[in-house]
Amino acid sequence: MEKTSAAGPAAPKRARARNRRGEGSRLREDIISAAAALLDETGDEHAITLRSVARKVGIAAPSIYPHFPDQPAIMLAVVQREFAELETLLRSVAQEAGDDPRDQLYAVCRSYLAFAKSHPERYRTMFGGLWMPTLGDNSLTEEDLVSLGSTAIQVLVDVLTDCAAAGQCAISDPGLDAITLWLSLHGLAHQRAVIRAFPWSEESIADSIIARITCLKDA
Template structure:
């Protein structure tokens, strides 16, 4: 059975959270997701995120979570979705700052992707299955939920590659498929940077990944 309502009498628990006013349920949902994301950032371990640990941080009884999430994987899915929103925002911001040259825009997106992964290694690994892999059929998370993750950033990558083709900056004959290949290359580099503490990366390694996979012309 999960925690009872916090009263503040246990020194290991926070003071009870004030009851939300009518119509503020969305605020509690956001607080639950923020608490889970905070625990993940601090521990780097999905196992630290339980209904009990999240409830303790928010200052509520664990059963109160069920009004917003059916189980722990649903909370993790919300954390991952929020991380993808943040990634998409970083990518679009980088592309907007890059100007109008298609090749520069594509390069800006690729480097922003690598930077995001490097700045948030635990979050990145969670987003792509390194720390979190829900058991389908045993939780509320569905295959469709997982398939939808990352589609916006992949579509943006494909659009920019198509722009490069139209401008004669890429020899790709299938921008959609090559965008997947390029993402796999970026993901491989990003993942290894996140999990490898000491490795003499060659200078310009990112360009060695991006240029051939995007079929960029000289």
């Protein structure tokens, strides 16, 4: 029997409106957005299941299968979208920093750390959270996992290459140095997230990391 109150019958939960023909891609994006929202709300990757995502979108769980064969595929799509947004952010701030490669380098690195700070749950998930499955037990491939984040890292490679070409830093392998720089920034972002009281100046540490790893020359 439907519950009632003094204000009248309880309003039934509205189901999601069905997509028109050709709008399946919209449902796919809705599924990804719902999974990302659940991650933000719960901070728990285990909370993202086919049932919970379907409930969040307002569809039946089987409606997910034409778009995603399993839960790891949904998580992969969430992570891929976050990396795409990170890449867009980093390229945008590099462009806004002007023509000086040194300024672009600092802008990209600082924006990376700001992204990690403002999206802690998503950031943790992007870099090998609990969702990472054992290959062979699901629909994911090794290439799916190996390629994650490569385009965002390429932004660092690009700005380091420009710095070296301008004679502003002493590096010999932009690709390797970009990975080294990223690992150091990632370590800083991780420590900042897990230490309740961070007693050091984050900006000065970040600037020191950038200058020391790239052998950045004085302006």
